[in-house]
Amino acid sequence: MTNPLLSDWDTPFQLPPFEAISDEDFAPAFEAALSEARAAVQAIAENPEAPTFANTIEALETADRSLSRVLSVFFNLAGADSNPAREALQREFSPKLAQYGSEITMNRALFERVATLWASRDMLELTDEQARVLMLTHRSFVRAGAALEGEARDRLAAVKERLAVLGTEFTQNLLADERDWVMELAEEDLEGLPGFLVDAARAVGAEKKAGGPVVTLSRSLIVPFLQFSPRRDLRETAYTAWTARGMNGGATDNRAIAAEILALREERATLLGYDSFAAYKLETEMAKTPEAVEELLMQVWTPARAAAEADAAKLTEMLHADGINGDLEPWDWRYYSEKRRKAEHDLDEAELKPYLQLDRMIEAAFACANRLFGLEFRALDLKAYHEDVRAWEVTRDGKHLAVFLGDYFARGSKRSGAWCSAMRQQQKLEGDIRPIVVNVCNFAKPADGFPALLSFDDARTLFHEFGHALHQMLSDVTYESISGTSVARDFVELPSQLYEHWLEVPEVLAEFSTHAETGEPMPKDLLDRLLKAATYDMGFQTVEYVASALVDLQFHQGAAPADPVARQAEILDEIGMPRAIGMRHATPHFAHVFAGDGYSSGYYSYMWSEVMDADAFEAFEEAGGAFDPDMAEKLEKFILSAGGSEEADVLYTKFRGKMPGVRALLKGRGLLDAA
Numbered sequence: 001m002t003n004p005l006l007s008d009w010d011t012p013f014q015l016p017p018f019e020a021i022s023d024e025d026f027a028p029a030f031e032a033a034l035s036e037a038r039a040a041v042q043a044i045a046e047n048p049e050a051p052t053f054a055n056t057i058e059a060l061e062t063a064d065r066s067l068s069r070v071l072s073v074f075f076n077l078a079g080a081d082s083n084p085a086r087e088a089l090q091r092e093f094s095p096k097l098a099q100y101g102s103e104i105t106m107n108r109a110l111f112e113r114v115a116t117l118w119a120s121r122d123m124l125e126l127t128d129e130q131a132r133v134l135m136l137t138h139r140s141f142v143r144a145g146a147a148l149e150g151e152a153r154d155r156l157a158a159v160k161e162r163l164a165v166l167g168t169e170f171t172q173n174l175l176a177d178e179r180d181w182v183m184e185l186a187e188e189d190l191e192g193l194p195g196f197l198v199d200a201a202r203a204v205g206a207e208k209k210a211g212g213p214v215v216t217l218s219r220s221l222i223v224p225f226l227q228f229s230p231r232r233d234l235r236e237t238a239y240t241a242w243t244a245r246g247m248n249g250g251a252t253d254n255r256a257i258a259a260e261i262l263a264l265r266e267e268r269a270t271l272l273g274y275d276s277f278a279a280y281k282l283e284t285e286m287a288k289t290p291e292a293v294e295e296l297l298m299q300v301w302t303p304a305r306a307a308a309e310a311d312a313a314k315l316t317e318m319l320h321a322d323g324i325n326g327d328l329e330p331w332d333w334r335y336y337s338e339k340r341r342k343a344e345h346d347l348d349e350a351e352l353k354p355y356l357q358l359d360r361m362i363e364a365a366f367a368c369a370n371r372l373f374g375l376e377f378r379a380l381d382l383k384a385y386h387e388d389v390r391a392w393e394v395t396r397d398g399k400h401l402a403v404f405l406g407d408y409f410a411r412g413s414k415r416s417g418a419w420c421s422a423m424r425q426q427q428k429l430e431g432d433i434r435p436i437v438v439n440v441c442n443f444a445k446p447a448d449g450f451p452a453l454l455s456f457d458d459a460r461t462l463f464h465e466f467g468h469a470l471h472q473m474l475s476d477v478t479y480e481s482i483s484g485t486s487v488a489r490d491f492v493e494l495p496s497q498l499y500e501h502w503l504e505v506p507e508v509l510a511e512f513s514t515h516a517e518t519g520e521p522m523p524k525d526l527l528d529r530l531l532k533a534a535t536y537d538m539g540f541q542t543v544e545y546v547a548s549a550l551v552d553l554q555f556h557q558g559a560a561p562a563d564p565v566a567r568q569a570e571i572l573d574e575i576g577m578p579r580a581i582g583m584r585h586a587t588p589h590f591a592h593v594f595a596g597d598g599y600s601s602g603y604y605s606y607m608w609s610e611v612m613d614a615d616a617f618e619a620f621e622e623a624g625g626a627f628d629p630d631m632a633e634k635l636e637k638f639i640l641s642a643g644g645s646e647e648a649d650v651l652y653t654k655f656r657g658k659m660p661g662v663r664a665l666l667k668g669r670g671l672l673d674a675a
């Protein structure tokens, strides 16, 4: 019998034949597709004909077509509906894929063909898009070290290998420190804690066989504890342990590892010919240079710090009113801030929830896409990989654009969080290939017969992921490698974060946030309180984040610090870090930066995206409102359909007429007055 993953899919819209696929099919399909991809790559490298764009770059685009088809089904299921067999397969596939990736970039014959094309690019009569794909392909080979010879080549390989080992050790040490620490709570220590936190503390205590409720260093437990516990001594103990993760001495201490990682990254950048690791990392981003990032962060830092200092003064008064003398400490901030929030912006989730029905929020996301881009959504009656998955056909003017799958409910087999993935990406190299796009969320599933209700954060997540989906569905490029969301990391969150703004448009909420029982729209007063609460304590949140982003950036510029923790203290001193606020992530537990390479000198990118989404939505408001048709057309033309076909700053400038400024972000965060 043929393997359903490898045969042609004779299904509606050529969706994967989920019902025919069993877990036993994945390993043989993976091995066959991987061999096929290897053979295809080898054939390109050994082609006796002179290199052309078609026989080399386009051939590379399609070399792993069946492999990516198998993997797109597999990784979707491994994330959204896993089981032990799929977990084992994932562990088996990952190193093989890493090996395959480095075989390609270190294949000398193949790189020579790419380099030959690159050298003669001006004579090749390429389209703009082809020139872009050639540049990106060549650059990714060079950045991986393909152009290095002899000793430098060997040393780079050794450096990368050592970095992979250190990244894993860093993560494991951090997990060990988080796992080992618990603080047992006596019954009287629970006083003042809300019910959900008491339940969680008891549940974790039972799981750890502690004989009673406990606090651990998991963010979901310790943050609410610091927020709600009136016991200053316990808050101090918990906070101190939390911020000491990775620096407790002994076998799990991360400080020496962090220093070695920074030194090796500097060496890696030097081997590749860059001034610094930050320069190497930012070359492929919209920001392009460390200087541009620093300038943006400092524009946000100054007003955020001023707002935080003003808040600190208010919180200190509250501390003194409790009869405690002395300074506001980092373990006090969340507690007094929560008290102040309650007094100034009390917002009852229970009052809000009936107005946010999942089905109506899906309708709202679709209706906005209809008004902005003319998209229409037709529910499809088909069975995807799980009974909770819903499917729609997306059309415009009767023309098929995409299949959209929505997998909204939490279940044990789904990893946490929310994401957007494509089971098939848009491209035109092999015909008019339209995408299959999936949004996965973790909303609570209601009991039978009841409507699913969302929190406001959930509704925001739904719009966020749908913004990513639009980036895939409206994609209109020839090459898959630059299709849809295949853009710079500091640009990829623009469509998603921008789309969140439409949820807050009053006419959208007025139409779609209707009460589950009465059908009445959300009262204006509740809506106003909701929107106002969203900017509460933004000085603190911005300061703890930007401090981490600045430290990350500085670590990767110039000579690597021998003692990163000491260097971190210097940097915080230079920027005037408020004493009662800690970094969101400090060096010995800054996993974004040290567990791998994903966010090293890239932690800034969350803020960068937020600056852009605020600025981009302001463009709509300036032009005539949230549904301004000219701006919608520009958004589709220059951003949502364009994928990675041009540099992100060029695309953004075409859409907006200028590069983004921080004003709209400061306004959105309520920090403009402090600026």
Ligand SMILES: [Zn+2]
Binding pocket: 464, 468, 493, 496
């Ligand atoms: Zn996102």
